[in-house]
Amino acid sequence: MRNGRKRSSRTTGPIVCLATMVHLAVASFSVAAEAEATPDKIEKSLPTVTEAAPDLLPVFRQPAPVTIDDLRAIEDRVVELTERVKECTVSLQIGRAQGTGVIVSPEGYILTAGHVSGKPGRFATVILPNGDRIPGRTLGINDTLDAGLVKITTSRTDWPHAPMGDSEGVDVGDWCLVLGHPGGYDEVRGVVARLGRVVFSSNRIMQTDCELVGGDSGGPVFDMNGQVIGINSRIQRDLNHNFHTPVKAFHDGWDRLKESEQFSVHSGALLGVSGENEDGGIRLTRVYPDEPAARAGLEVGDVLITFQARRVRSLDELIERVGEELPGSRVTVGVIRDGESLEFRVRLGVRWD
Structure with missing residues (x-):
């Protein structure tokens, strides 16, 4: 009809x-x-x-x-x-x-x-x-x-x-x-x-x-x-x-x-870092060259504490938060570097796995 x-x-x-x-x-x-x-x-x-x-x-x-x-x-x-x-x-x-x-x-x-x-x-x-x-x-x-x-x-x-x-x-x-x-x-x-x-x-x-x-x-x-x-x-x-x-x-x-x-599943968005959990955040042990985090200015030794203005206390939690965003999205990442709080704008990449 x-x-x-x-x-x-x-x-x-x-x-x-x-x-x-x-x-x-x-x-x-x-x-x-x-x-x-x-x-x-x-x-x-x-x-x-x-x-x-x-x-x-x-x-x-x-x-x-x-x-x-x-x-x-x-x-x-x-x-x-x-x-x-x-x-x-x-x-x-x-x-x-x-x-x-x-x-x-x-x-x-x-x-x-x-x-x-x-x-x-x-x-x-x-x-x-x-x-x-x-x-x-x-x-x-x-x-x-x-x-x-x-x-x-x-x-x-x-x-x-x-x-x-x-x-x-x-x-x-x-x-x-x-x-x-x-x-x-x-x-x-x-x-x-x-x-x-x-x-x-x-x-x-x-x-x-x-x-x-x-x-x-x-x-x-x-x-x-x-x-x-x-x-x-x-x-x-x-x-x-x-x-x-x-x-x-x-x-x-x-x-x-x-x-x-x-x-929901992981979106495939990529930040491009590895790290170790420590009190208050994630100490970055590797920032992969030519990946989003490196291009934005993050460095090895930074302690990542926030992602999109939300506290992040473990690497697993960071992976989950990144996966909530779409590849290509611009996000805010907060770190502690040499005792100073810094914020970076990062455009997320895409994972191939």
Whole structure:
């Protein structure tokens, strides 16, 4: 049912943004990092996939397209892939929030951003690509990594769905396709697709050069075989500050998300120090060169006493506090040096483990 709205007779289709293709054809990419591996064991309750992914076209294994035929092959795959995955890319309305999600199981489990789904147990309106509105409910949320799960609450068990990929196969320079409903569901426009490449990937955060806008939050990042490798998370005007939650966050937390648990994990933020506990704080025994603490001016022998204006009494407590902040965040660290109290502003890095 569609709340009494009359459906337009105009045929809708996805908008595919390929304007960056010419730029990508002449761009060169240096592999600055390697993708992290996922754990060998994945929970048995994860949604299963029965269809094997097609072989990746040779053009997507090259550093950049070289010929007109390469560009045509990319365009053909993007159009084919978008037609295939748009059926499982949905718009979400949850309270005042609106965003995007992707169905990943025939039972109707939907991956989205945690800031879209919000707390467990909320009513959700799921808007299908054809405009039909169906009920859903929010399940669990990983607050740290911005991973949320929603479940369609109808009795249907054959929903079109996309397979969840494996972070082990994601490398810097890989091509990807982002889908979303920017600005909310639009019956005439349909879903919007953007082509790009992975520029950073770790176990806890992924970055691409795909342009994102409001309403894309929670939308899927697909590899060029149609597997979900990430979910749109933080969106800014500057492309350098658009980030995605890797699908690994959903693999690792699947059972907790299904059980409607609200939980936190270490964000992967990095300070870059080692130390020993002593009365009143942590004496720094090593400040790693070229890491955030060293760049901010912390030194071996400093006694770290506060982090974000909160007392820190042990190294374990410091690790926990750092993990509550996101990589790239600016934090305040208080130390005692030669009897003098000093404060430093540190921009946190990211751990690779």
